[in-house]
Amino acid sequence: MAAQTLRIGTRDSQLAVWQATLVQNLLKEAGIASELVYIKSEGDIDTITPLYDLGVTGVFTKTLDAALLNKRIDIAVHSMKDVPTKLAEGIQQAAVLKRASHKDILVYKNEQDLEAIGFVNGEWNEGEIVKRETSNVKGCDQHSPFTIGTSSVRRIAQWLHRYPTNKVENLRGNVNTRLRKLEESNWQGAIFAAAGLERINLRPEHSINLDWMLPAPSQGAIMVVCREGDHQAFDACQPFNDEATALCTKIEKDFLRVLMGGCTTPISGLAVKKGETIQFNGNICAPDGSDLVSIEIIKEVKDSANVGEEAGKTLLLDARTQHIIETVRNGKQ
Numbered sequence: 001m002a003a004q005t006l007r008i009g010t011r012d013s014q015l016a017v018w019q020a021t022l023v024q025n026l027l028k029e030a031g032i033a034s035e036l037v038y039i040k041s042e043g044d045i046d047t048i049t050p051l052y053d054l055g056v057t058g059v060f061t062k063t064l065d066a067a068l069l070n071k072r073i074d075i076a077v078h079s080m081k082d083v084p085t086k087l088a089e090g091i092q093q094a095a096v097l098k099r100a101s102h103k104d105i106l107v108y109k110n111e112q113d114l115e116a117i118g119f120v121n122g123e124w125n126e127g128e129i130v131k132r133e134t135s136n137v138k139g140c141d142q143h144s145p146f147t148i149g150t151s152s153v154r155r156i157a158q159w160l161h162r163y164p165t166n167k168v169e170n171l172r173g174n175v176n177t178r179l180r181k182l183e184e185s186n187w188q189g190a191i192f193a194a195a196g197l198e199r200i201n202l203r204p205e206h207s208i209n210l211d212w213m214l215p216a217p218s219q220g221a222i223m224v225v226c227r228e229g230d231h232q233a234f235d236a237c238q239p240f241n242d243e244a245t246a247l248c249t250k251i252e253k254d255f256l257r258v259l260m261g262g263c264t265t266p267i268s269g270l271a272v273k274k275g276e277t278i279q280f281n282g283n284i285c286a287p288d289g290s291d292l293v294s295i296e297i298i299k300e301v302k303d304s305a306n307v308g309e310e311a312g313k314t315l316l317l318d319a320r321t322q323h324i325i326e327t328v329r330n331g332k333q
């Protein structure tokens, strides 16, 4: 069959288009012509309701899945962390691009405010971490609580675990909208994925890496999907599949899936390949930050394929994990 122009489906946010264009350029390098097809997702249309209230996984991916299955497009490009742990029936992973920064960052307004969260002289001052157990709340004055914007249950939970007296406000929309809403608010800051802002040159100077926060499974990675059995589309994507990122994100997604997935549970996970070893760190957190259970597993790359599953299953044996899962279930259903 003569080579056809590959149709790349994408959401129409600036970040989504940037990511789809990256894939288009990579295809071009491999000698494959392609075009972008813009498709609106439910997650983009309703930017008021927090995602955890929409109650469905895959709000960003569903419409593109449908377009693939209807053959309106041949591949779809997603921020991998928005892709449900189980792909839709008839859809397969074609490639995972080399990961950019996996980190969450705080975009803040005033340098002076940072002392309240223990960020002093350009460093996280571990001695100043607010411990839930201590009544003497250091580094976080009860009278001037830090307020941050984010609608991610994972970010809320980890933030409140570290800063129990802080306030969190709902902040939805694509990254451009969220930056604007922060500017218009009276909050001290808001949390973003570094990759999302850096890709489109929007990372403000007033931002710091939240090195202590574990990212969403597969944050910073881009996934390309195609129809199951579409060998032409699948083969076209192999030149830019990054094996290390594919392995690390598989481990992180497995961890999420075993622990129940969904976007309603604060679950974080990061696998990093260092030489011939994989280091995995994961945690599950109570939505109000009152508890956090974490796990670390280090294995040789050759033995690491099931590390995410193993980590998830190990955490499930912990009574505190069970308690967190029950809290989430009872709260949301």
Ligand SMILES: NCc1[nH]cc(CCC(=O)O)c1CC(=O)O
Residues within 6 Å of the ligand: 079, 080, 081, 082, 175, 191, 192, 193, 195, 196, 197, 218, 219, 220, 221, 222
């Ligand atoms: N849920 C929205 C979303 N999905 C992917 C990214 C950024 C890119 C990435 O994390 O890979 C973002 C923005 C954010 O979390 O701030």
